[in-house]
Amino acid sequence: MIELDETTPVATRRPRRRWLNWLGTAIGLGLIALLAWRLDWRQFAEVLQSARPEFVLATFLAITLEQVIRGWKWRQILTPVCDCRTSHLFGATMAGYLANLLVPLGLSPFVRSWLVARKQKISVSCALATVAIDRLVDGLVFAGIVVVVVPAAVIPDPNGNIGLGLLLGAGGSAVAIVVALVLLVHHKRRSASGIGILLVLVDRLPKRVSVRARSLALAFADGIVWPRERWRGAAIVMASIVIKLIAASHLFWAGLAFGVVLEPLVYLALLAILGFIVILAHMARVPAGFVVGAVFSLGLFGVGDATALAMVTVVMAANMLAVALFGGWGLWAHGVGLGDLGRRKVAADGSP
Template sequence: MKRILLRWAAPLIGGVVALLLIFLLYGSLDFWKFLEVLRSANPVWIVVLAVTILLEQFLNGWKWRQILHDVKSVGTLRLTGALLAGYGANVLVPLGISPLVRAWIIARLEQLKMATVLTTTIISRFVDGVVFALFAGVLAMSGRVPQVEGNLELGLSVAGALNIAVFGGLLWAMFRFRALFATDGPAVCRLFDWLAKRMRGDGRELRRALCNGVVWPRDAMRRAAVFLGAVAAKLTAATHFVWAGLAVGVVLTPWDYIFLMVFAGFIMVLGRFVRIPGSFIFGAGFALQMLDVPPETALLMILFNYIMSIILVVGFGLIVLWQNGIDIHRARLASQAVDAGI
């Protein structure tokens, strides 16, 4: 009973909260007006939205290529495919295994250690966190935040500062203690080896493989390209609501689109921690409400983004998984992998 409660209580509570938030956001929705706006939507802008969704993932793959380059030079398209496969795996097995699947695919195709590749994906995520926090800081300092009850600018500033402190601190710790973690003397290393042994892994080899992935490009141009790729991907993500809005006749200011990306992004991350499904929908819904977008139009803009992302990112990801011979059972096994030899 305890196991059942631990596994299902949080998602159940999250689902109830999600339904409550949907009712609060769209309880007064005019369904017939919603259908009318849907029928008049311009499909050309939806196609542009689809292209930019894939472009964002391509830019993320290019950024990952710069980080991985000193380990091994891997093509951007191959890395982009691995990124998409990670999203596809999360649909098959919703346990947050996407980094493991990406690392497994690249390690298998490029004859690398999975743990080494996994570390580079973690560095890429941390860089994204720092860049996202910078966007939040710039937005708060610009004064272009919707004026609502409460100090939203202060909230964004605090959230951005926390993001930089957490992700920047984790990046610093990875590079500062990389050499120490590879040695056999420290107590934390002995504890790691003991835990790995209990899970039938070689702790020493796993630690060394992980440390081999703690790399930063030696070439100055590639170092700049890491942050350039992260910024370009975030700006591309901000344009998703531009195209979705144009499809239904909504035009906002450039700062409004940055606000949408930042606010919805923070709510989505928070929703993952508290296990509320569909947190992106709520975050974007509240943001569009603050920007005085009619609920029927706002819901369509959100659904265009959400559905196109699922169809394209997850759809292409499942194709990559199929090409690499990964099924649900193998994805579950990947989530428990600790052996450095895989």
Template sequence: MTRRFRPGNQNVVLNYERPTGRMIRVGHARVCESRRSMGDGRRRSWQLIKLGPGLLVAGGCLWLALRDVDRTMVVARLSSANWALAPLMALLLLVFFWLKAWRWRLLLEPVSPMSVRDVAGSLMIGFMANNILPAHLGELVRVHVLGRTHDVPRAAVLSTVVLERLFDLLAILALLGVGLLSGPVLPSRYQQAAVTLAVATCVLLAAAVTFVCAADRCLRIFEWVCNRCLVFLPQRWRLGLVELLASAAGGLVALKRPRLAMGIVAASVVKWFVMALMVWVSLKTLGAVDVFAASLVVVGVIAVVILLPAPPGYVGVIQGCFSVVLAMYAVDPNVTVAASVYYHLWQYVPVTLVGLWCLHRSGLRLRDVAGVQTDAQSG
């Protein structure tokens, strides 16, 4: 029912909804609804635009993986796989995530002492978010979830995540170098790449030790370099670089304790070695032989390439990495693609299901995770 009032010289139309008894200003409500729909449409368009680079990368990787492959042979390989190795694959996956949770607990100990169980839920929710959300937002999601469920300052949690990336980089470079040097004799350009990686690892390790011992001085030097030598970059980017390094400095407290530092380094190396074992088991399951060194290289390449824009779950990216690396070792392309699919299923299905279960146990919903995504993208 519509009623018309005349307050002064203005006509105001009110709509009375009998079931709820609410009074709604029709004209104002329509304007707000129109603006809201326009904002939602722009946000969706922007999200689709951001998906573009990831889809291009995935498409290129899939083309590399499938260009010399017989699809029927891939299906035949998967159907004749040695499924007796599946329990070993499950055990390795469990060990990998336990090591990752244990390392995160060590990094968080100076901030807020917790158990592995306390951090494991947030960790799995973050990996689940990487599998179903774009833009690699899993790290932000797990920071948000841990801060919300355990009342930990998010800035401190973020600093530990930044430090994780540093240790992962060192471990990955080391495994890449070992894989390239310990396998079959490769062309000289690959041997040179192994030497370069070894040198880069030593340089980064020395820089990390220097940063731990003199974090404040390093921050001042880095800020001076950004303001004097990187003036061609937008100021927002320069501030972001300084804040990123400052966040890493905030998590360095754990490295000043020998027990924590040794545990963090050991967990970083062992967990990536376990991931290489998962690649090796995947290849063995599909019938490949003499591919252990190649598995180390595959893991290193995957860890680097997934930093590029990619669709949720890294679809196509993993297949492309398998194909490019294993082509150097003369592995049958059909076996390579089948093994990459097998490996990818283990990384996607159990991780996503466990992450959704942990999300349910935490009392949060996917809407809350999507809220973190929206905030990050709008920022």
């Protein structure tokens, strides 16, 4: 539990946050309205009907393969903690996405950690720490790809603002991730002796929550791990690179469904642009950020709005189908129903 600063009343913070949410929603709806006004809906329907099913299927398979590799990568990170099957981790990952699809509150990391914790008899906090390591590695790899791709790709940007913004964003992200990793390692080392900045802060909480919070912090430290085998460490990084390359191929396969073929580096440039657009849209609470951002980004490379929206529709439909199908299977494999995904159930089983 985090106590609020006494100098800022709760009644003041809530209206401010609500105001920001409404502003983000208004911006998102405005962008959607602009896209709808620009779009030739009859042309969009004709383009969508012309989709080649084999490439739509390829999009679905690429999305599935990406998550299978993600499950395998998570298995390598978890090796010092427990021995898991890739299929179980794949199912837990997809189940987390399914929970986020049904209740868009950012529950995916907690749900996947909870499922693995139940299966392997470890704490949710420990499993959650391995998810954090997984995401930080992905973030570093993504930043590296941006730094390599942006100078090499030809982005239609006369003023250079997009390229410069991407490079600055990648550099800032890399610095923030390195700082986060250093803090995690520090917490791991200091927690072994029962001390550390986080534990000191936790001990200052009210007695009724400090004991529980300390237990969670120590359990989280148990999950800050990295495999001793060098080949596993290299495999984790390589898997992250492959995952990003497959993610970039989503629009490639979806484009082939409508006869759109771009330069190979363009798909990586699109990955970089959309990656930051999705992050900014999430932070600003702007709905449909991926849809509007993808249509805008594809438009930079000469793809018409109707075709771009059709490509995005294929990617989103394939993604939702994969999440629904394999997420449901993942819940079944872990012996969990949709009704068990509530916060209370996860919290009840989340003891360290």
